[in-house]
Amino acid sequence: MKKTISIILCVILCSFIFAGCAGGGSEPFEKKTYTPDVRIRGIDLDVRDREITVEASGDDQVHIQYSENSKEYYDISVSDDQMLTMTAASDKGLSDYIGGKTSAEDRKILLQIPDGLLEDLTLSTTNEDITVPGLTVTKNIDISSNGGNVIFENLDTGIALTLNAKNGNISGTIVGSYDDFAIRSEIKKGDSNLPGDKDTGAKTLDVSCNNGDIEIAFVKQ
Numbered sequence: 001m002k003k004t005i006s007i008i009l010c011v012i013l014c015s016f017i018f019a020g021c022a023g024g025g026s027e028p029f030e031k032k033t034y035t036p037d038v039r040i041r042g043i044d045l046d047v048r049d050r051e052i053t054v055e056a057s058g059d060d061q062v063h064i065q066y067s068e069n070s071k072e073y074y075d076i077s078v079s080d081d082q083m084l085t086m087t088a089a090s091d092k093g094l095s096d097y098i099g100g101k102t103s104a105e106d107r108k109i110l111l112q113i114p115d116g117l118l119e120d121l122t123l124s125t126t127n128e129d130i131t132v133p134g135l136t137v138t139k140n141i142d143i144s145s146n147g148g149n150v151i152f153e154n155l156d157t158g159i160a161l162t163l164n165a166k167n168g169n170i171s172g173t174i175v176g177s178y179d180d181f182a183i184r185s186e187i188k189k190g191d192s193n194l195p196g197d198k199d200t201g202a203k204t205l206d207v208s209c210n211n212g213d214i215e216i217a218f219v220k221q
Contacts, residue, residue, distance in 0.1 A: 027069045027070060027071060028069065029067040029068060029069050029072075029102070029103075029106040030067065030068060030069060031065070031066075031067050032065070032066055032067065032068060033063060033064065033065050033066075034063070034064045034066070034076055034086075035061055035062065035063050035064075036061075036062055036078050036084055038078060038082055039082060039117075040062045040078070040082050040083075040084045040113075040117075040118065041081060041082035041083060041118070041119050041120070042082070042083045042084070042118060042119050042120035042121065042122075043062065043083075043084045043085075043086075043111070043113065043118060043120070043121050043122065043123075044083065044084070044085045044086070044120075044122040045085075045086045045109070045111060045122065045123050045124070046085075046086070046087045046088070046122070046124045047074070047086070047087070047088040047109065047124070047125050048088045048125065048126045048127075049102070049107060049125070049126055049127050049128060050088070050107050050108070050109050050125050050128055051104075051107055051108045051109065051125070051128040051129055051130075051131075051148075052109050052111060052123055052125050052128070052129075052130045052131070053108065053109070053110050053111070053130075053131045054111045054112075054113065054123070054130075054131065054132040054133060054135070055110065055111070055112045055113075055133060056112070056113070056114070056115050056133060056134075056135055057112040057113055057114045057115075058112075059114075060114040060117060061114065062084060062111075062112065062113050062114070063110075063111075063112040064076070064086065064109065064110070064111055064112075065109070065110040065112075066108075066109045066110075067105070067106040067107075067108070070091060071090065071091055072088075072089075072090055072102065073089050073090075073091075074086055074087065074088060074089060075087050075089050083120075107128065111123075113135065115135045115136055116135075116136040116137075116138065117138075118137050118138065119137065119138050119139040119140075120137065120139050120140045120141075120142075121137045121140070121141050121142070122140075122141075122142040122143075123142070123143045123144070124142075124143075124144045124145070125144075125145050125146075125148065126145070126146045126147050126148070127146070127147035127148060128145065128147070128148045129145065129148040129149045129150075129151060129168070130143055130144075130145050130148065130149075130150050130151070131151045131152070132151070132152040132153070132155060132172075133152075133153055133154070134153050134154030134155070134156075134175075135154075135155065135156070136156040136157075136158075136175075137155075137156070137157055137158065138158040139157070139158050139159045139160075140157065140158075140159050140160045140161075140162070141155060141157045141160070141161045141162070142161075142162040143162070143163050143164070144162075144163075144164040144165070145164070145165050145166075145168055146165075146166045146167070147166065147167050147168060148165070148167075148168045149165065149168040149169045149170070149171070149212075150163055150164075150165045150168065150169070150170045150171075150172075151171055151172055152171075152172035152173070153172055153173055154173050154174075154175050154219060155172065155173070155174050155175065156174075156175035156176070156221065157174075157203065158203075159203060159204065160203060160204040160205075160206070161174065161181075161203070161204070161205050161206070162204075162206045162207075163206070163207045163208070164207075164208045164209070165208075165209045165210070165212050166209075166210045166211060166212070167210070167211045167212065168209075168211075168212045169190075169209070169212040169213045169214070169215070170207060170209050170212065170213070170214045170215070170216065171213070171214075171215040171216070172215075172216060172217075173216070173217045173218070173219045174205070174216060174217070174218050174219070175218075175219060175220075175221050176203070176218055176219075176221070177218055177220075178218050179200070179201060180201055180202060180203050180218075181198070181201040181203050181204065181205040181218075182198060182199055182200060182201035182202075182203070182204050182205070183195055183197070183198040183201070183205045183206075183207075184196070184197055184198075184204075184205070184206050184207070185197075185205075185206075185207040185208070185214060186207070186208045186209070187208075187209050187210075187213075187214055188209070188210045188211065189210065189211045189212075190209055190210075190211060190212045190213045190214065191213045191214070192207075192209065192213065192214035192215075193214065193215055193216065194207060194214055194216060
C-alpha cells in the first residue's frame with residue numbers, strides 16, 4: 001500500500017515538473033526599440049543575465065534594442081534632468097525557472113549612443129559580457145560585469161573611468177597617456193598590467209577584478 005501511494009505521489013510530482021517545463025520560457029520574446037524624445041544627459045543601464053553591446057549612434061540620439069515578454073521585461077524611464085534609466089524587471093513564478101534558459105538572442109541588449117554628447121554612462125550586468133567601442137563621455141564612465149568580461153576600445157572619459165569584473169577579464173584601450181590618470185587597481189586570482197596605486201593624474205582610473213585578468217593600454221587620441 002505504501003509503495004502504491006509513493007508511486008502515485010511520484011507521478012503527480014513529475015506531472016507538475018513537466019508542466020513547469022512546458023510553461024517556463026514558453027512565452028515568446030518580442031523585439032523592441034526604445035528612443036527617448038528628449039536629449040539624454042546620462043544613461044544608467046542595470047540588468048541581469050544580459051549581454052550588453054554599445055555602438056555609436058548615427059543620428060545623435062540614443063536607441064536601445066532589446067527583447068522582452070510579460071515574464072522578463074525592463075523598466076525604462078527618463079528623469080527631469082535627462083537621465084535615462086533602464087533596469088531589469090521580472091514577474092516569473094517558480095515554474096518559470098524550470099526548463100530551458102532564455103535564448104542567447106533574446107538575452108542581448110544593443111545600446112546606441114551619440115559620441116561625445118553624454119555626460120555619464122553606467123552599465124551593469126551579470127553572467128554576460130559588456131562590449132564598448134571607441135567613444136567619448138564628457139564626465140564619468142562606470143562599467144561592471146559579475147560573471148562576464150568587460151571589453152572596450154578607445155574609451156575617452158572627461159573625469160573618471162571605473163571598471164569592475166568578477167569571474168571575467170577586463171581588457172581594452174583608453175584614450176590618453178599613462179600620466180593623465182591617477183590609478184587605483186585591485187586584482188584577486190589574476191594578473192594585471194596596472195599599478196596598485198598611482199596618485200598623480202588629472203583623471204581617475206579605478207579598476208577591480210576578481211578571478212580574472214586586467215590588460216589595459218593607453219593610446220593617443
